[in-house]
Amino acid sequence: MNITARTALNLIPLDLGSQPVFLCIDDTMVPKSGKKFEDVSKLFDHAAHNGSNYLNGHCFVSIMLCVPVWNQNRIRYVSLPLGYRMWLGSESKLKLAASMVRQAMPELARKKNVIILCDSWYVKKDLVCLVDEYKNLDLIGNVRADSVIYDLAPELSGKKGRPAAHGRKLSIQDDFTLSDEKIGDYFMAARRVLTNIFGKREVMAYVTAPKKDSGSRRLFFSTILPEQLQIFCAWQEKSPLNRTGSDRMQFIPLLLYVYRWNIEVSYYEQKTFWSLCSYMVRSRKGIEMLVNLINVAYCAMKILPYQDEAFSKYRAESVQEFRFALSGQIREQVFYATFVENIETRIKSNTIINALKQLIQQQGYHL
Numbered sequence: 001m002n003i004t005a006r007t008a009l010n011l012i013p014l015d016l017g018s019q020p021v022f023l024c025i026d027d028t029m030v031p032k033s034g035k036k037f038e039d040v041s042k043l044f045d046h047a048a049h050n051g052s053n054y055l056n057g058h059c060f061v062s063i064m065l066c067v068p069v070w071n072q073n074r075i076r077y078v079s080l081p082l083g084y085r086m087w088l089g090s091e092s093k094l095k096l097a098a099s100m101v102r103q104a105m106p107e108l109a110r111k112k113n114v115i116i117l118c119d120s121w122y123v124k125k126d127l128v129c130l131v132d133e134y135k136n137l138d139l140i141g142n143v144r145a146d147s148v149i150y151d152l153a154p155e156l157s158g159k160k161g162r163p164a165a166h167g168r169k170l171s172i173q174d175d176f177t178l179s180d181e182k183i184g185d186y187f188m189a190a191r192r193v194l195t196n197i198f199g200k201r202e203v204m205a206y207v208t209a210p211k212k213d214s215g216s217r218r219l220f221f222s223t224i225l226p227e228q229l230q231i232f233c234a235w236q237e238k239s240p241l242n243r244t245g246s247d248r249m250q251f252i253p254l255l256l257y258v259y260r261w262n263i264e265v266s267y268y269e270q271k272t273f274w275s276l277c278s279y280m281v282r283s284r285k286g287i288e289m290l291v292n293l294i295n296v297a298y299c300a301m302k303i304l305p306y307q308d309e310a311f312s313k314y315r316a317e318s319v320q321e322f323r324f325a326l327s328g329q330i331r332e333q334v335f336y337a338t339f340v341e342n343i344e345t346r347i348k349s350n351t352i353i354n355a356l357k358q359l360i361q362q363q364g365y366h367l
């Protein structure tokens with residue numbers, strides 16, 4: 001995990017060193033039909049499409065590191081899963097995720113802003129306590145719409161008695177005024193609040209809605225304030241982050257939440273194209289080792305185009321396209337090398353050998 005994080009940080013250009021990096025946290029389920037796998041169990045899956053909300057399988061918690069790089073004069077974030085750990089039930093997913101973040105943080109100690117991105121399942125005290133352990137760590141997360149939020153504490157009145165710890169209780173329906181225009185796909189509102197999850201720490205609360213006057217609203221918390229961020233919005237590849245003017249600066253932390261979706265994309269890619277769900281190893285240790293080995297190969301294919309200029313044209317392509325192209329070249333090289341070796345030992349024809357070597361050199365290979 002730490003070697004992958006260290007390698008990913010080395011991809012960041014010097015002029016983007018002040019930009020924030022993100023740690024996305026989530027979990028995914030791998031269905032297994034057999035019952036001989038160690039620690040296999042019945043799991044609740046809200047997204048299951050098998051006619052039931054339960055499946056037989058394993059659950060893995062993972063963290064992903066997103067680092068900024070240049071792509072045609074635009075800032076793109078390269079997303080690299082750092083590792084997987086199997087959830088056993090004896091320890092909560094929150095504590096498991098927190099231990100993975102603690103393992104990765106020494107590699108991120110020199111970064112100015114490291115931001116955890118997670119959904120409502122992980123915005124709980126066992127995980128959010130991390131932002132108090134590391135000065136450069138913050139969190140942006142979706143939370144339950146009925147989470148209790150309070151206005152800031154009123155100024156001291158000078159009267160006797162203990163001062164109020166917080167202001168009145170707020171409602172996301174009545175106390176947040178949505179923007180006049182949509183920012184991206186949503187109307188947005190923001191204000192500083194206090195909440196039980198973060199104790200006495202002031203946080204930004206964001207409310208979004210697809211329709212201004214009706215429909216459901218979503219609530220987000222950010223421990224990092226807009227003025228604490230140093231981010232080159234105009235150079236960002238993603239919209240609407242690259243269209244953020246001075247009147248929308250307060251919404252920048254919320255717009256950064258879009259990078260959390262990258263971990264969902266990696267789950268889809270690894271399950272569909274990298275055989276993440278096809279393991280037949282029975283022991284828990286063997287399963288974790290194989291799953292993380294697949295993840296290392298996946299990360300290597302994403303890193304290589306940025307480390308070797310010969311493959312730079314694949315930076316904008318999907319990792320699958322690069323893997324297929326690279327594997328095809330390896331097969332060709334193995335074929336040509338074996339063919340030339342057989343000719344050299346059986347057919348002593350310098351003309352054929354030279355012609356083959358010339359063909360191989362034209363393909364960009366070396367013998």
